[in-house]
Amino acid sequence: MKKSEFSEWFNELLVDAQIMDVRYPVKGFYVWFPFGFNLRNRTYNVLRSLLDTDHEEAYFPLLIPEHELLKESEHIKGFEDEVFWVTRGGSTTLDVPLALRPTSETAMYPMFSIWIRSHADLPLRLYQLVNTFRYETKHTRPLIRLREITSFLEAHTAHETWEDAKLQTEVAIKLYKEFYDGLGVPYVISRRPDWDKFPGADYTIAFDTLMPDGKSLQIGTIHHLGTKFAKTFDIMYEDRDGEQQYVNQTCYGVSERCIAALISVHGDDKGLILPPEVAPTQVVIIPIFKTAADDEALIEACEWVARELSEYRTTIDLADERPGAKYYKWERQGVPIRVEVGPRDLAEGSVTVARRDTGEKESVPRAQLSAHIAQLACDILANIAGKAHAFMLSKTNVIDKPEEAKGQHGMFKIAWCGSEDCGRTLEVLSDADILGEFEEASESFCPICNATTYVQALLARPY
């Protein structure tokens, strides 16, 4: 399993490491294995706990009546070709066709309109973790391009002013930074060009990471919706002066692409490498049986290790396999730390500790085990995060001419005046997409029209 053949590696890994079963017989729909779902839940719990500080979790229905979905013209234009429809109940044709949510604005906002009456109801901050459906016509891919997105954690907020909503987008950015930093997944934050923003949004901020094959992957988006949806869905509040005002809204979300990034960015030829925080098993304990006389003492020693490390998620592997087979098995699933207990360790009053990320193995006296593991858990995250960051940095280049990006893997930064015409030309000449733009302190010149600019475009070939 060579990571250098990324597409193949990714597909094999999903099955070998028990993340997803790709054999479900409907295009674009996949099955989470228990192990993968466990990893998914732990990862989303991290994000949940970050949101829980000032958001509330809610749940809105999967089905959206046609007339609500079609209310906002710009929004529906972005989705109309991708909507799954429910048109029958049993053998009865429905009076009103029902859409499977492609995203939840049109399910939530009619309710917002009822719920929000006064400035005292604001700000409103909700999130939900749901599946969404899009009839993808392009090549589907597990975790990356799906017809059922199983794990969309979407937040929706409403505020009094445009400025308040902007502040909320900044809170969201900070939150996603913390989330991905905790996973050791590197990212670039940029503002999507107008032609690529969320349909109906004032503007869109996106997180992109770089996959091992040099393609970019969008792993989070944050939208300032202004009053666009408020006007469509009539979401008004009475302000402090008794005037009716439209709310300003934001929404932001992360899908299971975060899992795709997590496993792709860190994994290697042997399989997964997981950050300790989200690893379903953090420490695997393997007895090295030699002679039957030692067996009982070895099992006892393993149980001692598990007790000593009770603050971690541990597994003692007593299966009737040779140790080497067990090592490979657990390495494939990315278990960060392995503790081996054999007769030699028993005699020395120590255990052998191996780390997944570097493969290093060392003997640790029993008395120091707990402290050693605690340090190791920190080191592992720092190491894999550092490696991933260094990789992305090495594949990110500042270029002067768009042609320099042609045929190259990675991300490129280039001066851009910001106009759509020049942007489109940049895309054609570089054979890449403009993911987004950001402001730079120093001035430069658009390579197309030569205008002075402080804006840089981020170019890449996206998934």
Added chain:
RNA sequence: GGGGCCAUAGGGUAGCCUGGUUAUCCUUGGGGACUGGGGGUCCUCAGACCCGAGUUCAAAUCUCGGUGGCCCCA
């Protein structure tokens, strides 16, 4: 959006061109014995021709359609 390739046990494959006996090999899974500090060995058992139609005495093999997968270009 356009084009190409492919579908045989849980996974990977041979057979298909040139239709014909019990569908090949590796792996995996069950049972047993030996083994045990980096993917062990032997014995034994289990498991497959994607779906539908057509051609034919006869289809894994030929034709058409469906479904699903992979790759390339826009």
